[in-house]
Amino acid sequence: MRWDEITEGASIPPVVDEITARRVVQNPGATGDYFPGHWDPDYARRQGQPTIYANSLHVFGLLDRAVTDWAGPDTFVVRRNVRLVSSMYAGETVTVSGTVTGKSEENGRLVELDLALASRSGAVIATAQTTIRIATTA
């Protein structure tokens, strides 16, 4: 993404992802987070959840992916402030959408975005404010 092409209020291309049970169970292996809500459906139900759900790092990874798919691989995430409203359950198809909310050149080329991760029904799973630094060569 070229710096002069980034405009406040613009939407970034949404990332749509199918969160199969297989994907959710990849999570403990990939991150080392063996909290049982991420692999044991019985435990998840005892927690009051319908089934197993992705851990926070998977959610953060999808939020970051939406931003870096748009801004490019040299993007540095400066800050990511996430509110986890619900959980990303096995069997859901989710969408990350985002809007550019600010742009500044005071301390490098910084872009601020508002992001939302939602299920197919539209229920919000997580919201985030992310600040990125764009590579100066871009």
Next chain:
Amino acid sequence: MTESEDETGYALPIGTLEDARALIGKRTPLRWAPAPVSLGRIQQFCAMTQDGNTSYWEGGVAPPAMLEAWLMPLEWSPWSSTPEPRLPARIPLPGRSMINGGNDTTFHRPVEIGDRLSVEEELLSVSDLKRTRLGEGHFVETLSVFRNQDGDIVAEVRNTLFRFEPGQPS
């Protein structure tokens, strides 16, 4: 603690709100990652998030979302047969379950292959009793400071999890 929770191998320390608040401000000893940042782990993570970012696959940079993954305790090692949980799972409170609620991370420098990270943690606050869709409990706010092998701060994390007793009282 119930038998069924024993089966999962996941038991949280039980205590009172006062027990929890007595820990506020005490910093944990420095804890080192079991292993340096590696391409193998990065590939496992990116295969899960289906992230084709070339800086992760070919550029030696770790996805920022993996930050906590480098410090996850091993399930087993020759020196310890039980994983030693990180601070957020070591707070004595009445609730037998937990779920993450919020995370505010500021990154200062990239994490790269070969880096060996450490973390120091501190309990910042424990809320009064709250009710959410999952049950009644307390919000636990912690600060984690991640450094690399040179002692440079890599990232600072303010995390809020909900420590609760499942079930809605009628």
